[in-house]
Amino acid sequence: MPARPPAHLRLGARGETTAARFLERAGLTVLERNWRWKQWELDMICREGDTLVFVEVKTRGPGSLATPAEAVDGRKQAKLGKAAAQYLSKNKLWDSPCRFDVVCVRVGDDGEEIEHVRDAFSPALGGGHAAWQPW
16 A cells, blocks of 8 residues: 655645635636646646636645745746746747736635735746746
8 A cells, every 4th residue: 555645745735626626616727737847846837718827836734834925935936937938838838928826725624715816926037037928
């Protein structure tokens, strides 16, 4: 019998499943989950109308002092931007409008609390570029 995944991985998977259901109920279509490129991962890639939405999901359990959104700092944003740029290149989607959302899931004794931050950030790719997409 395979070993049970560690608690933090189970919590993260629960948060991603909760976020996917929430986003689908809000009218987004989930295209990909856990899309990987090298050492980086995009939790979810969704479509809302003609807009591609790269979604970072942060989950915290009972007793956590940090907010989920605090984990999406500048360094994390840059990594997500690089992964998203690779996704756009591999799928020839550079002409698609895009945005980055963060879904924060807090799991408590009473269930889950969800906060969806639309257009949460716009990562720079370095080299002085202010916009992460080339248009």
